[in-house]
Amino acid sequence: MSEQMVDRSAVAAQQPSTTASPRKEAGYVHRHRADWRGWKFMWPFALVFVFVFVVPIVYAVWISFFQNRMIGGTSFVGLQNYSRLFVDAQFWSSVGRVALFTVVQVPIMLFLAGVMALALDSLKLHGTKFFRISTFLPYAVPAVVSTMIWGFVYGSKYGLVGSLNDVFGTNIDVLKPSVLLAAIGNINTWEFTGYNMLIFYSSLSTIPHALYEAASIDGASEWQTIRRIKIPELRGSLAITVIFSIIGSFQLFNEPSVLQNMVPGNAITTYYTPNMYAYNLSFAGGQSNYAAALAIVMAVMTMAIAYMVQLKSMKEQMK
Amino acid sequence: MRNSKKTLAAIVAAASLVGFAACGSSADSTDASTENATGQIVFWGWDSGNSMKDIIKQFEKANPGITVKFNNTGTANDTSTALSNAIAAGNGAPDVVMLEDPTVTQFAVTGGLVDLSKFGADSYKSDFAQGPWNKVQYDSKPYALPIDSGPEMFFYNKAVFDKAGVDAAQIKTWDDYYAAAKKIRATGSYITNVSGGANDYQPFTAQAWQAGAQPWKVNGDNITINMTKDAGMQKYIAFQQKLIDEDLIDTKTTNWSDDWNRELNDGTLASLTIGAWMPVNLISGAPDQAGNWRVAQLPQWKSGEEVSAEDGGSALSIVSQSKNQAAAYKFIDYLTHGDGAQIMADTGTFPSLKSILSSKEFVDPTTASNKKTNDYFGGQNVNKVLSEAAQRPVTAFQYLPYNPYAQNAYGDEIAKAYTKEISLEQAMQNYAKNLAEHGKQQGYTVTLK
Numbered sequence: 001m002s003e004q005m006v007d008r009s010a011v012a013a014q015q016p017s018t019t020a021s022p023r024k025e026a027g028y029v030h031r032h033r034a035d036w037r038g039w040k041f042m043w044p045f046a047l048v049f050v051f052v053f054v055v056p057i058v059y060a061v062w063i064s065f066f067q068n069r070m071i072g073g074t075s076f077v078g079l080q081n082y083s084r085l086f087v088d089a090q091f092w093s094s095v096g097r098v099a100l101f102t103v104v105q106v107p108i109m110l111f112l113a114g115v116m117a118l119a120l121d122s123l124k125l126h127g128t129k130f131f132r133i134s135t136f137l138p139y140a141v142p143a144v145v146s147t148m149i150w151g152f153v154y155g156s157k158y159g160l161v162g163s164l165n166d167v168f169g170t171n172i173d174v175l176k177p178s179v180l181l182a183a184i185g186n187i188n189t190w191e192f193t194g195y196n197m198l199i200f201y202s203s204l205s206t207i208p209h210a211l212y213e214a215a216s217i218d219g220a221s222e223w224q225t226i227r228r229i230k231i232p233e234l235r236g237s238l239a240i241t242v243i244f245s246i247i248g249s250f251q252l253f254n255e256p257s258v259l260q261n262m263v264p265g266n267a268i269t270t271y272y273t274p275n276m277y278a279y280n281l282s283f284a285g286g287q288s289n290y291a292a293a294l295a296i297v298m299a300v301m302t303m304a305i306a307y308m309v310q311l312k313s314m315k316e317q318m319k
Numbered sequence: 320m321r322n323s324k325k326t327l328a329a330i331v332a333a334a335s336l337v338g339f340a341a342c343g344s345s346a347d348s349t350d351a352s353t354e355n356a357t358g359q360i361v362f363w364g365w366d367s368g369n370s371m372k373d374i375i376k377q378f379e380k381a382n383p384g385i386t387v388k389f390n391n392t393g394t395a396n397d398t399s400t401a402l403s404n405a406i407a408a409g410n411g412a413p414d415v416v417m418l419e420d421p422t423v424t425q426f427a428v429t430g431g432l433v434d435l436s437k438f439g440a441d442s443y444k445s446d447f448a449q450g451p452w453n454k455v456q457y458d459s460k461p462y463a464l465p466i467d468s469g470p471e472m473f474f475y476n477k478a479v480f481d482k483a484g485v486d487a488a489q490i491k492t493w494d495d496y497y498a499a500a501k502k503i504r505a506t507g508s509y510i511t512n513v514s515g516g517a518n519d520y521q522p523f524t525a526q527a528w529q530a531g532a533q534p535w536k537v538n539g540d541n542i543t544i545n546m547t548k549d550a551g552m553q554k555y556i557a558f559q560q561k562l563i564d565e566d567l568i569d570t571k572t573t574n575w576s577d578d579w580n581r582e583l584n585d586g587t588l589a590s591l592t593i594g595a596w597m598p599v600n601l602i603s604g605a606p607d608q609a610g611n612w613r614v615a616q617l618p619q620w621k622s623g624e625e626v627s628a629e630d631g632g633s634a635l636s637i638v639s640q641s642k643n644q645a646a647a648y649k650f651i652d653y654l655t656h657g658d659g660a661q662i663m664a665d666t667g668t669f670p671s672l673k674s675i676l677s678s679k680e681f682v683d684p685t686t687a688s689n690k691k692t693n694d695y696f697g698g699q700n701v702n703k704v705l706s707e708a709a710q711r712p713v714t715a716f717q718y719l720p721y722n723p724y725a726q727n728a729y730g731d732e733i734a735k736a737y738t739k740e741i742s743l744e745q746a747m748q749n750y751a752k753n754l755a756e757h758g759k760q761q762g763y764t765v766t767l768k
Contacts, residue, residue: 070721070761158577264514264570264572265516266516266573266734267734270731284724285724285757286403287760
């Protein structure tokens with residue numbers, strides 16, 4: 001869940017509202033002559049934006065209409081890459097896997113993050129600062145490093161799990177194919193709970209103190225304060241964290257890639273997640289055009305889901 | 320790199336920028352005389368012996384007028400990825416590139432590399448060991464010169480074998496190996512590990528190759544894939560299936576994983592069949608077993624035979640984009656066939672040049688590097704055994720022109736046989752289908768048997 005990525009998709013998800021407003025405003029400013037002075041301030045950004053954002057996307061769309069073969073070279077194939085993708089069982093199995101991952105892992109993580117944020121905000125904890133920093137710390141550890149650490153913990157032969165097995169005489173293997181996805185989910189939860197907690201916590205801290213005072217004068221219990229004041233306040237940030245988390249889960253790549261060599265039996269295939277599939281198609285399979293088509297389909301899918309969540313949460317907030 | 324869209328975008332952005340700058344002129348220097356070659360050449364490769372700087376300095380001294388700019392491009396995979404991007408972009412490729420032997424054909428097929436016979440490299444045929452030489456041929460022409468080689472060897476932990484009451488020196492055939500595997504399993508150890516992952520692809524090809532298998536036949540645009548009906552493949556599959564069924568091999572440990580090193584170090588794994596470049600990895604990966612490991616010739620499929628096979632090995636090629644091919648050839652000639660080859664061998668590269676393999680210094684147990692290795696191997700003269708293996712005859716073996724894909728897909732299909740979900744024969748059939756499908760995507764005419 002790299003932050004830049006998150007920003008970009010958030011922007012993309014909000015686009016409908018931002019493109020709507022200038023048109024409306026145009027009605028008010030049309031008496032002014034066209035003024036290009038603004039562009040003088042804009043051009044450094046616009047230039048960078050076009051080159052690092054617009055050009056690569058347009059180029060990726062462009063190359064997704066071609067096919068490059070070892071025999072026969074590059075040829076225009078129209079939408080053939082897309083039609084092939086829609087019947088590619090490996091692709092859909094990877095999409096199914098990250099969808100399952102999202103449906104299970106995101107609610108658990110956000111629930112934990114919400115509970116932690118409420119606990120911090122209750123002001124009843126000792127060492128709040130330490131708690132806040134230490135839950136956020138995993139987010140600061142590069143995903144590759146934390147996955148390796150978890151890989152060593154999970155090892156059923158020489159890892160911590162192996163040592164526990166020795167002590168208790170059990171034979172638990174948390175990396176076997178049937179529970180592997182849950183093991184990865186655990187790593188992600190560890191990494192990102194603190195990050196989401198911080199978002200919740202910051203929105204809780206914007207609640208004016210007068211509200212709490214009024215509540216306590218009215219004789220509200222701690223539980224009622226949470227239900228009637230704090231949780232409604234969390235709704236707005238919940239939409240953001242859900243969107244961030246969905247995007248992050250659909251882009252699952254680091255954790256399975258690093259674990260690949262630590263997991264027995266090749267349980268992490270080259271098409272374990274859509275991103276891993278695209279990576280392997282492009283760099284081992286020599287099919288960057290097909291990988292580009294895959295990337296675009298995934299981007300559209302992720303944006304559509306993020307947009308749906310956004311719409312739903314906006315409707316709820318209107319209530 | 321969670322987001323491949325971003326990665327891809329960055330790459331295409333870079334590629335498009337390069338594209339703008341490209342003037343699209345391809346190399347026109349077909350001058351085959353290297354006599355008066357001068358100028359700068361760019362060289363991509365990896366530097367496992369940490370000796371490239373020194374070798375380049377020596378080369379520049381011996382060839383005034385030529386300067387070499389070395390870019391350490393990381394692993395073999397990174398290098399071939401970078402090269403294919405540069406070739407696709409039509410610009411930005413180096414003059415000389417280091418490649419793993421089986422990837423040479425992939426670039427030769429698509430015209431990315433120069434046929435070295437125009438510089439007379441074909442006359443070197445008898446100077447190089449047969450295994451590595453065969454691997455760099457495409458259409459009967461050399462497209463690279465081998466820089467090292469990796470004859471498949473049988474490394475074993477004598478202490479574990481002794482405990483099981485097996486004299487490993489008497490293991491001459493795979494049947495002997497199977498009998499030993501049973502005795503070793505009875506002590507709690509495994510004779511070796513095979514998990515069917517992508518890292519087992521090289522040992523698989525080597526062992527099947529040794530059995531005389533011809534799973535892939537490439538003839539121009541035509542590929543024949545025969546993974547299950549070929550006699551050699553059947554021999555290999557039946558043998559592996561026996562080991563899997565009787566729980567004689569550790570199927571849960573992947574080569575090059577952390578667990579692998581630990582199991583080599585604590586004696587859980589009693590032996591390895593792997594390339595001759597392994598000693599240095601054993602010394603660092605299994606330090607507790609110093610003095611216990613030995614090396615021997617690969618067990619044979621038929622008793623009395625002396626057939627070898629290759630596992631790994633790399634080579635140097637000239638890229639078609641190069642505008643200074645004469646100087647580039649001078650450099651690769653120096654590194655693989657000239658004085659540079661000796662320096663490489665002295666710094667730990669396993670040579671492919673017969674003159675070095677059979678030289679006195681190579682097997683001299685008193686040199687510092689040989690002494691260190693021999694001490695680890697309980698005083699055995701390691702290089703003597705390895706050099707004997709390197710000079711054994713090998714049959715012809717063809718890799719697919721899309722070898723990196725074949726290696727990647729291997730794990731996806733074959734691991735299921737080692738987790739006992741399906742039989743190895745079934746897994747090989749699925750693998751063959753997968754490879755055939757990819758071949759068709761790449762424009763080949765594929766016959767699947």
